[in-house]
Amino acid sequence: MKPRNRQASGTYVIDGHDLRWRLLREAHYSTSDGQKGMQFSVQAVSETARTFRELILEFPVPKWKPGRHQEKERIVPQNVEAGIRQAMAAGWDPVSRGRVWAYQVEPE
Numbered sequence: 001m002k003p004r005n006r007q008a009s010g011t012y013v014i015d016g017h018d019l020r021w022r023l024l025r026e027a028h029y030s031t032s033d034g035q036k037g038m039q040f041s042v043q044a045v046s047e048t049a050r051t052f053r054e055l056i057l058e059f060p061v062p063k064w065k066p067g068r069h070q071e072k073e074r075i076v077p078q079n080v081e082a083g084i085r086q087a088m089a090a091g092w093d094p095v096s097r098g099r100v101w102a103y104q105v106e107p108e
Contacts, residue, residue, distance in 0.1 A: 008075045011045070014084060017094045018045040021080055027062055027073055035061040038073055040080055042087075044094040054100045055092050057083045060107040
């Protein structure tokens with residue numbers, strides 16, 4: 001039986017911007033890129049049909065626990081909010097237009 005994909009999403013108001021986030025990808029191993037952490041998509045929400053620059057948040061790879069079954073990482077909305085704030089401090093503007101902006105969240 002194929003495992004069911006998790007779906008997680010939420011909204012935040014940060015610095016006056018309405019932002020919607022959703023889980024894009026679980027942590028996994030890729031043959032071309034190696035270990036990859038969880039990824040989230042973040043976009044500004046507006047009443048108009050105008051599109052804004054998307055943010056891709058990539059979290060660090062979870063620590064390996066030798067000798068134990070690896071459980072899925074927990075999705076903590078506070079960590080997503082902290083990652084969004086880090087990306088905004090690094091220069092991401094939610095209401096600008098342009099290409100997707102990728103940001104690697106700093107490990108704690």
